[in-house]
Amino acid sequence: MAEATPIRPLSVDQVQAWDHEADVVIAGYGIAGVSAAIEAARAGADVLVLERTSGWGGAAALAGGFIYLGGGTPLQQALGFEDSPENMKAFMMAALGPGADEEKITDYCNGSVEHYNWLVDNGVPFKESFYGQPGWETPYDDGLMYSGGENAAPFNTVATPAPRGHVPQMTGKRTGEKGGGYMLMKPLVETAEELGVRHEYDMRVQRLIVDGNQVVGIVAKHYGKELAIRARTGVVLATGSFAYNKEMVQAFAPQLIGKPGASIEEHDGKSIQMAQAIGADLAHMDATEVAFFGDPQLMARGILVNARGQRYVNEDTYPGRIGQETLLRNGNQAYLVIDEAAYEEGCAADSSTPFFRFQPKWVAETVEELESDMGLPAGTLQATVEVYNRHAANGEDPVLGKKAEWCKPIGSPVAALDLRNFTAGFTLGGLRTTINSEVLHVSGEPIPGLFAAGRCTSGVCAGGYASGTSLGDGSFYGRRAGISAAKG
Amino acid sequence: MAEATPIRPLSVDQVQAWDHEADVVIAGYGIAGVSAAIEAARAGADVLVLERTSGWGGAAALAGGFIYLGGGTPLQQALGFEDSPENMKAFMMAALGPGADEEKITDYCNGSVEHYNWLVDNGVPFKESFYGQPGWETPYDDGLMYSGGENAAPFNTVATPAPRGHVPQMTGKRTGEKGGGYMLMKPLVETAEELGVRHEYDMRVQRLIVDGNQVVGIVAKHYGKELAIRARTGVVLATGSFAYNKEMVQAFAPQLIGKPGASIEEHDGKSIQMAQAIGADLAHMDATEVAFFGDPQLMARGILVNARGQRYVNEDTYPGRIGQETLLRNGNQAYLVIDEAAYEEGCAADSSTPFFRFQPKWVAETVEELESDMGLPAGTLQATVEVYNRHAANGEDPVLGKKAEWCKPIGSPVAALDLRNFTAGFTLGGLRTTINSEVLHVSGEPIPGLFAAGRCTSGVCAGGYASGTSLGDGSFYGRRAGISAAKG
Numbered sequence: 001m002a003e004a005t006p007i008r009p010l011s012v013d014q015v016q017a018w019d020h021e022a023d024v025v026i027a028g029y030g031i032a033g034v035s036a037a038i039e040a041a042r043a044g045a046d047v048l049v050l051e052r053t054s055g056w057g058g059a060a061a062l063a064g065g066f067i068y069l070g071g072g073t074p075l076q077q078a079l080g081f082e083d084s085p086e087n088m089k090a091f092m093m094a095a096l097g098p099g100a101d102e103e104k105i106t107d108y109c110n111g112s113v114e115h116y117n118w119l120v121d122n123g124v125p126f127k128e129s130f131y132g133q134p135g136w137e138t139p140y141d142d143g144l145m146y147s148g149g150e151n152a153a154p155f156n157t158v159a160t161p162a163p164r165g166h167v168p169q170m171t172g173k174r175t176g177e178k179g180g181g182y183m184l185m186k187p188l189v190e191t192a193e194e195l196g197v198r199h200e201y202d203m204r205v206q207r208l209i210v211d212g213n214q215v216v217g218i219v220a221k222h223y224g225k226e227l228a229i230r231a232r233t234g235v236v237l238a239t240g241s242f243a244y245n246k247e248m249v250q251a252f253a254p255q256l257i258g259k260p261g262a263s264i265e266e267h268d269g270k271s272i273q274m275a276q277a278i279g280a281d282l283a284h285m286d287a288t289e290v291a292f293f294g295d296p297q298l299m300a301r302g303i304l305v306n307a308r309g310q311r312y313v314n315e316d317t318y319p320g321r322i323g324q325e326t327l328l329r330n331g332n333q334a335y336l337v338i339d340e341a342a343y344e345e346g347c348a349a350d351s352s353t354p355f356f357r358f359q360p361k362w363v364a365e366t367v368e369e370l371e372s373d374m375g376l377p378a379g380t381l382q383a384t385v386e387v388y389n390r391h392a393a394n395g396e397d398p399v400l401g402k403k404a405e406w407c408k409p410i411g412s413p414v415a416a417l418d419l420r421n422f423t424a425g426f427t428l429g430g431l432r433t434t435i436n437s438e439v440l441h442v443s444g445e446p447i448p449g450l451f452a453a454g455r456c457t458s459g460v461c462a463g464g465y466a467s468g469t470s471l472g473d474g475s476f477y478g479r480r481a482g483i484s485a486a487k488g
Numbered sequence: 489m490a491e492a493t494p495i496r497p498l499s500v501d502q503v504q505a506w507d508h509e510a511d512v513v514i515a516g517y518g519i520a521g522v523s524a525a526i527e528a529a530r531a532g533a534d535v536l537v538l539e540r541t542s543g544w545g546g547a548a549a550l551a552g553g554f555i556y557l558g559g560g561t562p563l564q565q566a567l568g569f570e571d572s573p574e575n576m577k578a579f580m581m582a583a584l585g586p587g588a589d590e591e592k593i594t595d596y597c598n599g600s601v602e603h604y605n606w607l608v609d610n611g612v613p614f615k616e617s618f619y620g621q622p623g624w625e626t627p628y629d630d631g632l633m634y635s636g637g638e639n640a641a642p643f644n645t646v647a648t649p650a651p652r653g654h655v656p657q658m659t660g661k662r663t664g665e666k667g668g669g670y671m672l673m674k675p676l677v678e679t680a681e682e683l684g685v686r687h688e689y690d691m692r693v694q695r696l697i698v699d700g701n702q703v704v705g706i707v708a709k710h711y712g713k714e715l716a717i718r719a720r721t722g723v724v725l726a727t728g729s730f731a732y733n734k735e736m737v738q739a740f741a742p743q744l745i746g747k748p749g750a751s752i753e754e755h756d757g758k759s760i761q762m763a764q765a766i767g768a769d770l771a772h773m774d775a776t777e778v779a780f781f782g783d784p785q786l787m788a789r790g791i792l793v794n795a796r797g798q799r800y801v802n803e804d805t806y807p808g809r810i811g812q813e814t815l816l817r818n819g820n821q822a823y824l825v826i827d828e829a830a831y832e833e834g835c836a837a838d839s840s841t842p843f844f845r846f847q848p849k850w851v852a853e854t855v856e857e858l859e860s861d862m863g864l865p866a867g868t869l870q871a872t873v874e875v876y877n878r879h880a881a882n883g884e885d886p887v888l889g890k891k892a893e894w895c896k897p898i899g900s901p902v903a904a905l906d907l908r909n910f911t912a913g914f915t916l917g918g919l920r921t922t923i924n925s926e927v928l929h930v931s932g933e934p935i936p937g938l939f940a941a942g943r944c945t946s947g948v949c950a951g952g953y954a955s956g957t958s959l960g961d962g963s964f965y966g967r968r969a970g971i972s973a974a975k976g
């Protein structure tokens with residue numbers, strides 16, 4: 001094969017021979033890739049998936065497995081929760097912006113019930129069980145949970161709260177290692193293989209092959225050798241985020257420098273760059289999911305304060321929102337102030353993240369002593385606790401809207417957990433795509449032959465995040481990419 | 489000329505005849521364009537500037553005129569301020585990040601004294617006079633001022649404070665209409681014209697003309713007709729920010745939706761897109777300057793609180809930092825709480841922005857009444873004022889580090905100004921360039937024949953901002969662009 005600078009496209013007239021051929025060639029065998037593969041195969045295409053590692057799964061297989069679905073899914077209905085596409089959209093537009101893609105969110109909400117059924121039809125199991133405790137995930141095999149702060153301030157007044165975190169049923173889960181995401185991927189991969197989808201592992205995609213403006217293939221490295229792979233009708237990019245590309249993080253999402261999380265090292269942004277090299281447009285490159293290493297059962301029972309001793313988020317909301325507020329708007333500085341009784345109660349409660357139950361760093365008889373021990377300016381934490389307690393005594397939190405059930409005055413002895421610099425995350429920005437998963441050129445026109453889905457694209461999240469939106473839009477728009485790529 | 493989709497590059501073999509030719513063709517006659525023109529002409533190039541409007545100036549001519557310079561400029565020295573490139577760099581890295589381009593900032597600081605001399609040699613006048621009052625600008629014709637919070641917390645402990653806002657001398661200035669920026673542009677344009685730089689007005693650049701990977705010209709519309717302009721050695725893009733491109737703002741900097749400011753409508757991002765179309769890389773597309781419509785003389789004398797009644801920024805810092813903290817980290821919600829004596833004192837003080845001295849919306853005898861009138865949760869503002877007053881009585885602000893001279897307990901009667909949703913700004917992200925103003929391809933290599941400077945590039949600012957950095961890096965890297973483009 002002719003020499004070409006990595007990332008820059010290779011002109012088809014430089015290709016001497018094709019090493020592999022298929023109608024649809026998909027880069028990445030995570031959630032977006034497998035969803036694209038199934039739909040492309042069902043549309044009659046010969047499908048080849050190229051995967052960089054030695055097996056399917058991607059970040060998806062390691063994820064907790066939330067898939068953000070709603071609008072009245074059979075699971076929501078069976079468990080007694082009312083929802084509609086309009087209600088779902090109202091929440092998503094409020095929680096995932098500013099700048100969220102309204103066309104995409106509308107489309108996603110309208111198609112959500114169908115997408116749930118598609119997952120079930122392809123073998124993804126959901127248990128008819130709702131988990132209502134504060135938590136990053138359910139510690140059990142429940143199928144439904146709040147996963148974006150739908151039932152917490154400020155969103156509980158924007159839309160009727162409905163849980164939309166749908167979790168594939170999984171026994172013997174190990175958080176962060178083998179969770180619902182595995183039970184999402186496994187049946188989908190089995191379905192794909194039953195449909196005749198082929199795969200090639202240990203293939204690192206390098207650059208696109210173009211015929212004028214048309215994408216007609218992709219170059220991949222296989223054990224150091226560059227191979228030319230022909231895509232007769234379309235290439236689908238589905239290789240994940242750029243959380244592990246240090247230079248891109250520095251240039252676009254510097255708040256995540258040194259703290260990639262809930263991602264995998266293969267998320268190197270290469271697909272984004274290969275497409276940029278042929279004029280693909282980008283969106284929301286600064287957007288980031290932010291995990292926060294606090295246990296929700298403890299957080300809901302205490303107050304989170306920043307480096308000035310001020311509360312800044314309702315502690316009973318989606319912990320990923322707490323993460324964003326902490327990292328992006330409070331300098332990554334957080335302390336959890338909690339009294340002994342609440343700490344013990346929280347530690348005794350259900351949790352999927354007991355490893356986030358750290359020992360308090362400071363314990364004192366009074367808030368004044370605690371404040372002094374923590375090195376906070378005199379009066380600051382005292383003022384915060386006084387205001388909190390004054391209203392909590394009435395079961396109210398007019399400052400941040402924590403729900404009445406969690407509003408209890410902070411008593412004595414009182415402790416503080418040091419949660420400073422306790423965040424990590426992955427990037428949400430990427431290629432700009434249509435609702436048919438066409439990659440948009442900066443001119444505003446689709447690039448012929450090029451499709452993308454998953455975290456190498458900008459999906460339903462712009463500023464905010466809800467757990468399940470990545471597996472959600474990855475699978476939803478992965479399917480669309482497969483359908484579009486099969487048509488060519 | 490052959491048809492081509494707007495923004496997409498035009499291949500040189502599609503050009504039937506050149507309508508204009510020059511060695512160096514510069515798009516945009518603002519600060520970056522004129523600086524490029526001068527240096528290219530001095531390097532012996534035949535230079536043509538294409539300007540969309542009917543005259544030179546761009547956003548620069550409307551600006552207050554701060555140029556961010558330091559490291560020991562003759563003006564700093566004459567006025568008794570010590571500075572060094574290392575000290576300047578320490579401040580800039582701390583204040584303009586996260587993610588600031590260290591190579592660019594180092595280079596900028598090292599070249600700053602020479603750049604000051606270059607401006608003076610080209611006729612830009614600076615008066616040996618320092619203005620030390622809080623203010624967006626000097627209301628007079630002083631040549632030097634703090635313009636980035638160098639002498640305020642938290643940066644006053646990171647580097648030795650030195651004022652670096654250098655303002656061209658201007659009599660009869662009218663803030664926002666004709667200020668120091670005009671007196672920066674005028675002598676530079678005169679210098680350029682003396683050097684034989686040609687210009688063509690009413691020319692809207694449309695797309696780049698390429699010969700393979702090499703940029704060899706640009707297409708511009710002149711009263712509806714598309715013209716092909718040949719650049720024998722280089723094209724320089726210098727057309728400003730994308731603050732007025734709604735779609736780009738939505739996709740990259742949605743916090744600015746509906747509030748472009750301190751910019752001009754011509755800032756449509758077109759240069760960024762034309763370069764993206766040939767694979768140019770981007771950086772820090774979310775970064776934004778944020779102006780805040782508060783008078784610094786009033787702000788320093790009161791306390792700014794957010795919608796929770798909490799302080800969030802030292803009120804005596806650079807007002808652009810107050811703007812960023814308000815819009816980006818406090819939901820664009822701000823109130824200025826100030827007692828009557830301080831309000832009157834502030835209104836009597838010097839200001840370049842007396843039109844930002846709004847009447848209080850609420851006035852009360854006690855903070856408790858004020859808090860209630862403002863609709864803040866009971867106890868919140870009282871707690872904030874109590875803590876503030878407790879330390880202000882000792883001339884201290886351990887919470888946010890306001891300087892002792894501004895720390896006075898808030899007395900009675902007390903008022904609040906409603907400063908909610910009082911921000912606007914322009915974008916700071918754009919093309920990724922080297923310190924020689926070469927536009928980088930996403931592959932990491934410079935694009936042959938293409939150079940850029942000013943606000944269509946990502947310059948010295950990533951997250952933060954200091955007044956003068958736009959005219960500063962626009963002129964500094966404009967010069968480099970001219971030098972590089974003349975070499976080809």
